[in-house]
Amino acid sequence: MKKPVFLLLAVIAMAVSCKDKNPKKYLPESIGAINxxxxxxxxxxxxxxxxxxxxxxxxxxxxxxxxxxxxxxxxxxxxxxxxxxxxxxxxxxxxxxxxxxxxxxxxxxxxxxxxxxxxxxxxxxxxxxxxxxxxxxxxxxxxxxxxxxxxxxxLRSLNQEGVLEKKFGVSMSIPSAYKVGKQEDNFVWIDRQIPKGSLNIIAYTMPGDSFKNDSTRVKDIVRMRDSIGQEYIPGPDVPGKTTYMVTEKAFAPYTFPAKISGKDAIEVKGIWEMKNYPMAGPYITYIIDDKEHNRKMVVEGFTFAPATEKRDYMFELEAILRSIKFDVPKNTK
Structure with missing residues (x-):
């Protein structure tokens, strides 16, 4: 046997021997209910x-x-x-x-x-x-x-409609149970039905210079949500009244700095209600500073589930919103 070949075989044998002496520790997959x-x-x-x-x-x-x-x-x-x-x-x-x-x-x-x-x-x-x-x-x-x-x-079963890619060049990991309910030039509404109501995701954009003033930020966010609700999210028909989603008036929403998909963002949590109609529920909004496209990308999840615990519903929506990715090739179907 030639010397170089012998040396190569010796090195391989030593590597295998060392690997056997230090086997990688096997760990089973973790278990447990969410939250x-x-x-x-x-x-x-x-x-x-x-x-x-x-x-x-x-x-x-x-x-x-x-x-x-x-x-x-x-x-x-x-x-x-x-x-x-x-x-x-x-x-x-x-x-x-x-x-x-x-x-x-x-x-x-x-x-x-x-x-x-x-x-x-x-x-x-x-x-x-x-x-x-x-x-x-x-x-x-x-x-x-x-x-x-x-x-x-x-990831076991994702929505394949591609409307967010087409409208905004973004994607989210949205389960297939969610379906597109409404889409306009700058607005998308995706929802899924649950036993006593619905889980909802909406997405739209705002100008890149929005929410620059810290002293008026909360008021500006409320004004934005209320205007979007009035234009796109109607409530039940009530004779002689106009109903649409607004931010609950009694309490100011909570706001926190956040990082979403590597971008600076504002996280907003609060309660929505229907103007002129007794409906309400929690919402979570991310206002993401998409500097590359000179815009604020706004994604929100809200729940309508009367007389039902909502923690896990809102957590599901938060997990979906946090999965957002930018600069996704637009779906032209």
Whole structure:
């Protein structure tokens, strides 16, 4: 055998041998209902001040809903039963009294994708201090994971109508249950029926220099939503009255800075209502600064589901809106 060939075979054999000695760790796929968190902590902690603090942070009310619903559904279990497939839960909060005082997030410990928030302390007060310090970070990590999981599930069956590509050069991962209900030159309305109402997505654009004035931003956003509602979103027919969607007047909407598809955006949450008719529900709007096209791309999701919990409906809409992609080739069909 020639020497170069012998050396090549030796290198391959060594590589295979090293690979066998350090096999890649296999992790099962994570499981769990959307917006649920497994809370692993002793019963005594769960029933006391530490448990109260966990619920204060991780079961806080979702902003912008008609009535109070928690950010996450918390599934408590003591450490002794946290075995087997329970460890494959997607979002986990591990709280323990220990000789260490730590608070951090681990990724893909028992399954993938997975986030595990770890809070430890030597006393109840120390654990509570660590919870206060890291809860917001952990909530953000859990929510981002849940958004990605929802978007992954959408991919099983997507709407193929292509109206957003044609109108605006953008795309979103919209489940096939949603159908285009209305489209105008600068407006698209897509919805799906649910047992007691509907989930709705609308999209339109505004001039690129809109909402520059911070002092009037909220009023400008409300004015924009109300004008769009009046022009495109009528309510039921009422003799002698004009009905259309407006922003609920009693409370100002919540606004937050956001990043959507790598672009600066404003996130808006609040309640819509029908002018001259008793209908209302929550909405979430993203006003995205699309500088490349000198426009604000506006996408909104709103729910009509009377006497029904709406957290998961609104989360579905948020996950859809956050999937937006720009500069998609226009569908000319």
């Amino acid at each position: 649920s968190v497994a809370v692993i902590m002793d019963n005594d902690l769960w029933k006391g001040e530490v448990g109260d603090k966990v619920r204060e942070h991780f079961a806080a009310p979702v902003l912008g809903l008609s009535w109070e619903e928690p950010i996450f559904t918390l599934n408590h279990m003591p450490i002794s039963v946290f075995t087997g497939t329970l460890r494959h839960t997607r979002s986990i909060l591990f709280v323990e009294k220990d000789t260490l005082s730590i608070a951090h997030i681990k990724t893909d410990v028992y399954a993938t994708p997975q986030k595990v928030g770890v809070i430890k302390g030597r006393t109840d007060d120390e654990i509570i201090k660590n919870l206060d310090a890291k809860a917001d970070l952990m909530i953000s990590a859990f929510k981002e994971l849940e958004i990605k999981e929802a978007q992954k599930r959408f």
